[in-house]
Amino acid sequence: MWRRRALGWLFICITSLVLLLVRLMQIQLIETKTFSKHNVNLLEESVKQRTQELVIDNGRGNFLDRNGVMLTHKKVAVLVLFPFLKKMDWEAKKVSEISGISEDVLKIAVEGAKKPFAFGDPQPVELTSSQMERINGLKIPGVFAIEKKFERSEVPAEQLIGLTGENPKELKNRYPNKDLSEKTLLGVSGLEESFDEFLLPEGKSKLVYHVDGSGGPLFGIDVKYVDPANPFYPVNVRTTLDKNLQQKAEGLVERYQIKKGGLVLLDIEDNSVLAMVSRPSINKKDPYSGGGITNMMVKQQIVGSVFKTVVAAAAIDENFDDPTRFFDCSKKINGKPELKYNYGMLDFVTSFSRSCNRTFGELAKELQKTNPHILEDYAAKLSLTGSVGWKGDVYHTSDFKQFADEDKGRVFLSDEARKDANFAAMSGIGQHEVRVTPIAVANMMATIARGGKKEAVRAVSKIEYKNGTTMVDFPEQSIKGDTISPYTAMKLQKLLREVVLNPNGTGRWFKDLPYEVAGKSGTAETGKYEDGKQLHNKWFAGYFPYQNPKYVLVAANLDVVDSEGGVNLLFADMVKMLYEKNHSNEE
Known part of the structure; x- marks a missing residue:
């Protein structure tokens, strides 16, 4: 009797371990990018837990007018600051002299920051190419002058160009054979809808650094630039609009x-x-x-x-x-x-x-x-x-x-x-x-x-x-x-x-x-x-x-x-x- 009971428990334990192993394989090896019905990218989510990032470009294609001017977005040269600066003695004065932004204002902004940010966002202070070059020339860790893509508050020809939005169900219905994040933007009207398949992102361009549990730098103060590294994407849709x-x-x-x-x-x-x-x-x-x-x-x-x-x-x-x-x-x-x-x-x-x-x-x-x-x-x-x-x-x-x-x-x-x-x-x-x-x-x-x-x-x-x-x-x-x-x-x-x-x-x-x-x-x-x-x-x-x-x-x-x-x-x-x-x- 006791041997039968012991064998029964042994069978249950082995079955549970096998199921757990299968589940771990599913998570770690098989469905790392499309886990569960929500297509969660586990690799991305795990990275997010130990990193902080600033998205420079969401990767979706752009609309241009006939002269090459961006219509829905604009690229602005901005000052980017990382929160770990508050734990460092950094040359805020030099950045202030170049950018024209008060040194105290810069330090207060960093002190209140929990994530990297473009200074002044949603109405960022725009830098000249000369200012960008001089700020980057300082080579201060956590201080960057970059061109970041911002959505225009007023989009010209908004009904013609159309809107985008998140819709996981429609995303799966429209692109059943593509591995796309649920948060991928879809064109829902106008040219955004017509040209949606061409505009889908290959990935985001972003500045990333690793953090520990308290939000401090995990591997020093090294900030990495992450890019899909595809010279062909995102595409630009050149409209005939002026x-x-x-x-x-x-x-x-x-x-x-x-x-x-x-x-x-x-x-x-x-x-x-x-x-x-x-x-x-x-x-x-x-x-x-x-x-x-x-x-x-x-x-x-x-x-x-x-x-x-x-x-x-x-x-x-x-x-x-x-x-x-x-x-x-x-x-x-x-x-x-x-x-x-x-x-x-x-x-x-x-x-x-x-x-x-x-x-x-x-x-x-x-x-x-x-x-x-x-x-x-x-x-x-x-x-x-x-x-x-x-x-x-x-x-x-x-x-x-x-x-x-x-x-x-x-x-x-x-x-x-x-x-x-x-x-x-x-x-x-x-x-x-x-x-x-x-x-x-x-x-x-x-x-x-x-x-x-x-x-x-x-x-x-x-x-x-x-x-x-x-x-x-x-x-x-x-x-x-x-x-x-x-x-x-x-x-x-x-x-x-x-x-x-x-x-x-x-x-x-x-x-x-x-x-x-x-x-x-x-x-x-x-x-x-x-x-x-x-x-x-x-x-x-x-x-x-x-x-x-x-x-x-x-x-x-x-x-x-x-x-x-x-x-x-x-x-x-x-x-x-x-x-x-x-x-x-x-x-």
């Missing part, structure tokens, strides 16, 4: 109190985004509240009379633009008397410049009789439907999209609406089911300005390795499908210019601008009300200079009452700003 233009555009949107809406500025030559502003702004404390995380410039909006450009293109090709024909613009689209916008009898060109609803409602109905799909066909030819952002195969990713959250435009939702004359008339003036994105409207204007050449819109020109060589190029790209003819484009160009030149045109406010502008206005009823008042989307979309087109600008103010919230001043000031910038550069 940081200076972007900041000025955001300033103007704020000045004119655009609470919902924004603007898109394109470079016509390479069809790239120079500036993009979306409102409301992102609430940094709660990004998903208030709609700020949404980039309104790539989302469907009711466009109103800007859509008359599509009807005009179809009318030109179908020979419905007879200059001898007059339309009764004293009547509304439904035939009732027009009291507010009674323009009398107008021809086709004047109807466009004054934005007569009756004319384009009638034309839309007549065009629909020839082909129920004609409005959709011409909207597609002018790149208003479908997506307009750059897309293609990049490495192993097929159908890669620069604008991951871009909506597609539409004209009709059903075949019944497509064949209904009244719905066709409403669609002809950009109401009913017509929805387009501001970026697509900008691309329509660029297509017309280029004589019918239809191209995809880029926000990124290339991805560069850390050493400056190109990793991925995003060349100019044509959009597939039919487009308007050069003749039709020329006729549309004249119509858009007449909107500004006509003394009663809806764009007459832009006649005396330093650049000659061509464009189209739009005021759409949204179906929403505030205090019993109908809300509107207000637009102006155009390009300039007229004779030698360089820029496309679309300004939109969404969900505002009819008597407020125009975009003319915003559009005009953007044109003036661009003119002044270009001519000051010439001087």
